[in-house]
Amino acid sequence: MTAVGPVELRGSNDLMNDLFASIISQQLSTKVARVIHSRFLDLYSGKKPTAEQVLASSLEVLRSIGLSLAKAQYMHNVARFFIEKGLSNKQIRKMNDEAVIHLLTQIKGVGRWTVEMLLMFSLKREDVFAVDDLGIQQGMISLYKLEKEPKKKLKEDMQRIAAKWSPYRTYACLYLWRWKDGV
16 A cells, blocks of 8 residues: 555534535535535625525525535525524534434435534544445455445445544545545
């Protein structure tokens, strides 16, 4: 394996908007996601919107920037959830990883992988292993000569290997992504 250099966790102070960005980027190339996210921010004068502002934006307006109807609905779901639960960044930061996953996956359109990315990149949690991430799977298949199928066995093998990396599995994921991408 070639050296991939140091990695760091940067963090964020706006978890709701990080969820918006995650929803936008689901199943899109990085380039397309950036364009749509920029258009999203432009709806709010280039600033990160409040939950109330997003709910005040019609589904048609959200679709006009390039979101599918489902993603526009998911954006409303996130905003509504944060309002109804009275969630703050401070409250979420105090929760353990599984509690955050349990809480946020209640939102339609937010799955475990999305919350794991939030844990890694927004909350700077050091021991998250994203077993469902395609890049992590590809990296581990290549490095550890794992079989792609059956998926259940692949994930079990990945979890077994990754257990050795605890409590720093997030960093291992960062290195796997960088290695897979040839960085």
